[in-house]
Amino acid sequence: MAAVGAWRSEGAARWLFIWPTVLFVLFLSLFPLIASVVISFSRLSFHQGGVDLVFVGFNNYEQELFGLERSHFLGVLNPPGPIGWLVLGLTIALTAIAWTRAVRRGRVGAFGLALRLIGGILLIAWVWILVQALTSEGGRPGALIVTFIFVFVGIALQYTLGLGLALLASQRVPGRRFFRVTFLIPLTITPVGVGYMFLMLTDTSKGPLEPIWVALGLRDFTWVTDPWLARAAVIIGDTWAWTPFVFIVLLAAIEGLDHEIHEAALTDGASHWQSFRHIIFPAILPVSTTIVLIRLIEGFKIVDMPNILLGGGPGTATQSLTLQAWIDWNTLNLGRSAAVAYLLLILVTVVATVYISFVRRRATEYA
Amino acid sequence: MRNPFRRRDATDLSPPAKFGAFMLLVAWSMVVLFPIYWLFVTSFKTPYQVDKGPFYVPFVDFTPTLDAWEYILVELGNDTLRPYLNTVIVGLASTTIALAMGSLTAYALVRFVYRPKVALIGAFILSVVVALAVAAFGGPLAVGVAGGVALFVIAAQTVGRRARWTLANSDIAFWLISQRILPPIAVAIPMYVLFQQVGLLDSIVALIIVYVATNLPIVVWLMREYFASLPRELEESAAVDGASAFRIVRSIVLPISVPGLVATFLIVLIFAWNEFLIALVLTSADAQTMPLQVAAQNATRGPQWWAMSVLILIMIAPVIVMALALERYITKGLLVGALKG
Numbered sequence: 001m002a003a004v005g006a007w008r009s010e011g012a013a014r015w016l017f018i019w020p021t022v023l024f025v026l027f028l029s030l031f032p033l034i035a036s037v038v039i040s041f042s043r044l045s046f047h048q049g050g051v052d053l054v055f056v057g058f059n060n061y062e063q064e065l066f067g068l069e070r071s072h073f074l075g076v077l078n079p080p081g082p083i084g085w086l087v088l089g090l091t092i093a094l095t096a097i098a099w100t101r102a103v104r105r106g107r108v109g110a111f112g113l114a115l116r117l118i119g120g121i122l123l124i125a126w127v128w129i130l131v132q133a134l135t136s137e138g139g140r141p142g143a144l145i146v147t148f149i150f151v152f153v154g155i156a157l158q159y160t161l162g163l164g165l166a167l168l169a170s171q172r173v174p175g176r177r178f179f180r181v182t183f184l185i186p187l188t189i190t191p192v193g194v195g196y197m198f199l200m201l202t203d204t205s206k207g208p209l210e211p212i213w214v215a216l217g218l219r220d221f222t223w224v225t226d227p228w229l230a231r232a233a234v235i236i237g238d239t240w241a242w243t244p245f246v247f248i249v250l251l252a253a254i255e256g257l258d259h260e261i262h263e264a265a266l267t268d269g270a271s272h273w274q275s276f277r278h279i280i281f282p283a284i285l286p287v288s289t290t291i292v293l294i295r296l297i298e299g300f301k302i303v304d305m306p307n308i309l310l311g312g313g314p315g316t317a318t319q320s321l322t323l324q325a326w327i328d329w330n331t332l333n334l335g336r337s338a339a340v341a342y343l344l345l346i347l348v349t350v351v352a353t354v355y356i357s358f359v360r361r362r363a364t365e366y367a
Numbered sequence: 368m369r370n371p372f373r374r375r376d377a378t379d380l381s382p383p384a385k386f387g388a389f390m391l392l393v394a395w396s397m398v399v400l401f402p403i404y405w406l407f408v409t410s411f412k413t414p415y416q417v418d419k420g421p422f423y424v425p426f427v428d429f430t431p432t433l434d435a436w437e438y439i440l441v442e443l444g445n446d447t448l449r450p451y452l453n454t455v456i457v458g459l460a461s462t463t464i465a466l467a468m469g470s471l472t473a474y475a476l477v478r479f480v481y482r483p484k485v486a487l488i489g490a491f492i493l494s495v496v497v498a499l500a501v502a503a504f505g506g507p508l509a510v511g512v513a514g515g516v517a518l519f520v521i522a523a524q525t526v527g528r529r530a531r532w533t534l535a536n537s538d539i540a541f542w543l544i545s546q547r548i549l550p551p552i553a554v555a556i557p558m559y560v561l562f563q564q565v566g567l568l569d570s571i572v573a574l575i576i577v578y579v580a581t582n583l584p585i586v587v588w589l590m591r592e593y594f595a596s597l598p599r600e601l602e603e604s605a606a607v608d609g610a611s612a613f614r615i616v617r618s619i620v621l622p623i624s625v626p627g628l629v630a631t632f633l634i635v636l637i638f639a640w641n642e643f644l645i646a647l648v649l650t651s652a653d654a655q656t657m658p659l660q661v662a663a664q665n666a667t668r669g670p671q672w673w674a675m676s677v678l679i680l681i682m683i684a685p686v687i688v689m690a691l692a693l694e695r696y697i698t699k700g701l702l703v704g705a706l707k708g
Contacts, residue, residue: 013612017475021468021583022539028580029546030495035557036549165395168388171380174371179392180697181690184633185399188686190641190658193679196670197402200409208405208421240398245634249589252630252697256593266378287592293544294588301550304643322550329552341553348548356541 040338060339069336072316072324073343075133075142084131091127095120119354140227140317143340144347147320150235150306151299155292157239162246163288167276169247170254180251187244195308198237202309227317230310234318237305246291253287254280289360293352300348321347410435410676417672435673439681447660447678454640454657455685457571461578462636468579469586470628472543474616476536476587477594478602483539486530490522540591543584555648562649571654574646578639585638586631593627594620629696637686657682 040060042053064073080088099120102108108116133141141149169179189197200206202223204213223229262279266272303322306312312319312327319327321344328337372385380388408424409417411431416422422429439447475481498515502508558577559568567573597620605615621628643658650656657678664675 013616014475014479014481017471017479017612018481018539021472021543021587024468025543025546025580025583028577029554030492031499031561032554032557033549034496034499035560036553039556161395165392168392171385171388172375173385173389173392175389176392177694179396180694181687182396182399184690185403185683185687187634187637188640188683188690189679190643190661190682192643192658192662193641193675193682196661196665196672196675197406197679199670200672201402201405206418206420208401208423210421240402248630248634248697252626253592253596255697256596256624256626258598263378272380272384283596286595290588290592294547294585297544297547300548303550303552322552325550325552329555334556338553341550345549345553349545352541352545352548356537 036338036341039334040342041335043335044332056335060335061343063336064339064343071142072319073142073340074129074144076138076140077129077132078136078139080131080139081135081137084135087135088124088127088131092124095123122350140315143316143319143321143324146231146318147300147302147322147344149231150238150302150320151296154235154238154242154299154302155295157235158243158246158295159288159292161239161243162291163250165243165247166250166254167280169251183247184244186241187248189241191241191304192308194237194241195304198233198240198305199309202233224310225314227314230314230318233309234302234306237309238299238302241305242295242299246295249287249291250284253284257283285363289363293355293360296355297348297352300344300351406676406679409672410680412673414671414673435677439674439677447681449653450655450657450660451681453571453574453654454682457574457578457656458636458640461575461582461639462632464575465579465582465586465635466628466632469583470590470621470624470631471616472583473587473590474594474620476540476591478599479536481536481539482533484527484530485532485534487523487527488534490519490527494519494522540587543587547581547584551644555644558645559648568649569651569654573649574654574656577645577649578642581642581645582635582638586635589631589634590624590627593624597623626697629693633686633690633693636689640682640686 039053041055041057043056043059045052045054063069099113099116102116103113130141130145133139133145165183169176169183173179186194201208204210204223223233257280262275265275265279270278301322302320303326306318306320307323307326310318312323321340325337325340325344328334328340370382372382372389374380374382374385379385408422408431411425411433412422412429413432413434416429425431494515497518498511501511501514562568562573567576601619601623602615605619610618641658642656643662646654646656646659647662650659661675661678661682664671664678
């Protein structure tokens with residue numbers, strides 16, 4: 001935020017504008033936050049006449065990362081294949097080069113260097129898990145990796161589509177009011193409803209696409225049994241539902257721009273692509289980074305689409321972290337559910353912090 | 368007839384480019400509308416017709432029936448009307464409150480400088496924890512609150528005075544958005560306990576409170592961007608002329624941020640309209656909302672597609688009407704006009 005002004009003496013407004021929000025959010029978040037930490041360190045024990053919380057220390061977390069639940073959470077990890085070793089080697093080399101360059105340049109303080117070192121080690125550990133799950137024989141990704149795939153592939157698609165549609169819909173084409181309202185529709189359907197709707201649409205014998213399946217000779221083909229097709233289906237459904245969110249925010253941002261600048265550029269002979277590349281895109285870059293951050297945070301909580309469409313299957317191929325927490329919750333394994341949720345919290349906090357300090361800061365400076 | 372793809376002025380797209388843009392928009396409309404069309408025809412089918420494979424056009428390849436509509440609107444009658452009204456009230460109330468509070472906060476975060484002290488925040492949280500702990504171990508709430516306040520005042524006067532380490536506006540903003548990271552599943556049970564204690568279970572007030580809190584961060588982040596992109600000259604000259612911050616916000620900032628406000632309103636309204644899990648946990652009968660009704664159509668006999676389609680359609684209808692009414696405000700020219708006028 002380069003725009004923070006110097007009006008330090010605004011008295012009442014300074015406090016009135018911000019305190020109700022801060023107190024309200026704090027009040028509603030503090031107790032649930034503390035209570036769920038406590039739950040994540042305990043196990044429910046049922047006995048006659050009631051339920052007790054039994055303190056079990058880090059047991060729930062240990063199970064997810066090293067114990068019985070590891071194949072769910074991280075995946076089945078085997079020694080990586082040759083491509084895996086190559087990727088791992090490259091990652092280590094690049095991280096080492098980046099870090100030594102940061103040391104030699106001497107622009108970053110000791111604290112920053114330590115943070116970067118930790119970040120680099122985390123990155124290498126993450127790639128190590130990835131290659132063990134994805135490039136090895138018999139390995140398969142767990143909820144953690146699956147969630148990452150959903151989030152990053154989904155956001156890339158949603159942002160590209162949303163931006164493209166917002167640019168098109170801001171042109172003076174016939175029927176643009178119709179398009180603008182139409183494109184919002186997927187967002188207006190409740191996520192549970194979107195899940196069931198896609199279940200209906202993707203049914204290979206009763207769904208509307210049945211003739212296509214038959215024509216392709218895929219009548220008895222069930223895409224639900226292939227892990228990657230199932231994941232693709234989840235991503236397609238998620239993209240259908242969330243592209244409007246990116247679309248509407250970017251549309252408002254584009255329409256809010258001062259159009260005299262880029263109209264002047266166009267009159268002076270700049271092409272539409274140049275005016276987008278050098279005027280519109282830099283101007284909407286800050287909004288873009290915000291919308292990606294919000295989608296990042298919301299996307300990690302993906303649950304309805306994989307749950308309703310596939311029940312997390314085939315096997316656990318589309319089980320996201322929140323879905324895993326939800327299944328634990330439904331089987332009254334509250335401690336484990338809360339532990340998964342907290343691991344998700346830590347993970348997303350790290351991802352969001354990295355995103356803000358690298359991508360967003362740079363983008364807002366650039367603009 | 369004039370060519371609808373003609374070039375309106377020198378800055379407009381060329382006719383072929385405009386036609387291409389139009390075709391792309393049409394293509395995506397198909398992607399969006401086909402599933403909606405399918406919901407629409409499904410809502411006029413009998414269970415038998417749904418089960419027998421795809422039928423596409425009513426009167427042509429199947430005989431439509433109003434059974435599902437009758438079931439939802441007449442047979443269930445009040446059992447549909449009540450959740451419907453709840454959804455409307457909760458959605459509009461929570462969105463209006465969140466938009467009002469959140470926009471002011473967003474404006475403050477863009478235009479004012481805040482330097483909250485880390486030590487003070489720590490003392491505050493510690494005090495709240497103490498108050499909660501006293502209450503949790505059976506002590507009277509009043510004692511807990513009094514103890515917490517006393518602790519905070521003492522800490523603020525002693526440690527707080529010397530503390531140097533401060534945060535900035537961006538830290539406040541990040542703290543707000545970080546409240547959305549934890550999945551609802553993790554906070555559902557604590558929320559239940561919280562609202563049970565204050566006797567607000569199964570009431571729309573509880574839902575409004577929760578939705579305001581969960582949507583505030585979204586409002587703050589979206590509006591913060593819009594406010595930051597506004598030119599500051601007008602506000603500065605008004606401030607020089609002696610206008611108060613309230614006055615500046617009301618008569619300068621709000622009018623020129625209408626596109627952002629409208630887009631944010633629609634998004635937050637839709638979030639509140641469609642929220643499922645918190646509503647599932649906090650309500651049981653009186654305050655149930657429409658998403659629960661939709662999910663309830665997945666009965667033991669399998670999903671009741673026809674009834675579900677009707678519910679989804681009547682759920683999205685008012686939102687689309689509202690989007691139709693508000694779309695005109697998301698348009699260029701407002702900002703420029705305000706600056707020139």
